[in-house]
Amino acid sequence: MQEAFWEKTSKAAHPERWYPYWWALPLAPYGGKATAMSVAHPNEVWCFDQLQGLLDVLVNVRMTVVRLNGGGLWVHNPIAPTAELMSMLAPIVDEHGPVKHIVVGSAAIEHKIYSGPFSKKFPSADVWIPPKNWTFPVDVPIDAYVPYYPRGSPKTLPEDSASGVGSVPWGDQIEHSVIEVGGSSLRNFKDPWFVDTAFYLKKTKTLLITDVVMKVNPDPVPVATINPEPLLVRGMEGPDKMLPNTREARSMGWGKTILFGLLFQPASVDVKVSPASVNKDLLDNFTWDERWKASFQNLVDKDIFVPPILHVLAFPRRRDEVKRWAEGVAAWDFNTIIPSHLDGPIDAGPKEFAAAIDAALTTDPRAFFGEDIEPLLAVDKLSRDLKSLEEPRPLTDATPIKYFVKPAPAPAEEASAVEVA
Incomplete structure (x- = not known):
């Protein structure tokens, strides 16, 4: 079966799926990157998935494309720009205009690494990355590691779209908020080792996130079943x-x-x-x-949940900061969440999002994930013994995260009284 898989992912078998720069991030399936496309909101939001991983443990990584008012496209977390992906994207570009903004929401290398090659396909587009965007565990500036951005070094996202500090061209259509968690001895506890960004698509009431929450279904995601x-x-x-x-x-x-x-x-x-x-x-x-x-x-069985590595190693280090960020995100009126891994889009809103973050801040990992969490707990203990990560900090306010609730509809007029009159 493995031989059959590698034969199918070869350049000779599927040249349209071949990505020649795979060696910059040598994760399986290396150069052979099949793409699966889905429509999240007709004529508004599209998703494109590819696979990545080690050996035969392959999970999906997702790019989301959003139509901007007035024409043009906004791209979240670009993936490898194979000929197959570009052919899938071409009709959307033809109908709605070119890619104007390529936005990386995470500091994780598997999301940043494709921003340069993808921007070569759309040289007039601006590339945006979050602040304090060092790469764990070794800090390599992305514009040095991927030394080709047609418009120069990527621009930096402001911390959020609500404070008024900095601005982005799409701010009237897409709000955002950056989360930064967990200092490391590798950077003298100066910069966070986990950075993610929540984006709120106002028109479609959709939340885009990279890694903070996810959903698992019994059946594999479609891209995993191509081969x-x-x-x-x-x-x-x-x-x-x-x-x-x-x-x-x-x-x-x-x-x-x-x-x-x-x-x-x-x-x-x-x-x-x-x-x-x-x-x-x-x-x-x-x-x-x-x-x-x-x-x-x-x-x-979980509606959505925070991944175990964040539940154990990241969020406990900055509980108050995570809660403040989550309450800002949960104040948005969304009914769909699109993460960059596993299932998506997910039918979930502020209530489910707040519950997932609350669980990560207050629930014992053993009670939440069972005995499988023990290896991560051992890593957590070792990091505290070696003082390689910040010490966990308790919540100063343990009340549940506040979230947006739709206001009750206005009372109907006394129609019967009018009719009688």
């Missing part, structure tokens, strides 16, 4: 227990992919690696017990 072999390999219950290409097998593979991707070392899997067959072992020498099903279902 499903990695799902079938990951779905195997033990070495060489091959699976047929069925919906059930793909769901099994997706569930185990999610557990690895979010929790790193699930308690339900035993991995045995021998020096003589390390390559094979790293692909399929995994033996799972039945606990993985309950662990996966625990994630599926």
Whole structure:
């Protein structure tokens, strides 16, 4: 199955999916990047997904394209500009105008890395990145690492669109707010190691986010099923227990992919690696017990949630700051959330968003994620012992996050009284 997958992702098999600069961020499936497109809001918002990961643990990364009033497009978190992606985007550009702004909402390298190559396809577009945008764990300025931006170095997003400090050309249509969390000894605790930005699309009442919240469904995202072999390999219950290409097998593979991707070392899997067959072992020498099903279902059952790494390592360091930011975001009137990973768009609003952040600020990770969280808790303890991350800080105000509630409709006029009169 692995051989079949790599054959399908070769340049010879699908030249339209080939991305020649994959070596700048050498994540699987390397140069062969299939794209799946979906419509979030007809004639207004479109999503484009590609895969990235290690070995056969591949999850989606999402670009969102928004139509601007007056013509032109606004792009959130660009992905690899393959010929296939450009052909999907071409009809939207033809109908609504060129890309005017390419906006990176995160400091994470997997979202910044494509901003330069993507901007080469739209040389008149401005590129925007968030402030304090150093790359963890080594600070490499993005315009030095990706040394081609047609309009010079990227512009910097203001911290938010409400304070009046700085402005963006789309501010009347899209509001935003930047979150910065968790100092690290690598930067002398000066800069945050996690930076994300929430964008509120007023017309469609949509919230765009990169990593802060996500949703998991039992079935894999569509882009993961274009070439499903990695799902079938990951779905195997033990070495060489091959699976047929069925919906059930793909769901099994997706569930185990999610557990690895979010929790790193699930308690339900035993991995045995021998020096003589390390390559094979790293692909399929995994033996799972039945606990993985309950662990996966625990994630599926949640409306939306903060990823475990943020729940454990980031948000506890700056609880008050996270809460203030979340209350600002939850004050927006949205009914759809589009994150940059896993499922989306998600039918969720301020209430669900506030509940997810509240859980990350106040809930014991063990109670929320179960035994699979232990490896991350061990990393948290080590970081505190080594003083490599800031110490966690308690909330000064433990009341739930306030969120937007639609006002009650105005009382109807006394129609019956009018009729009598």
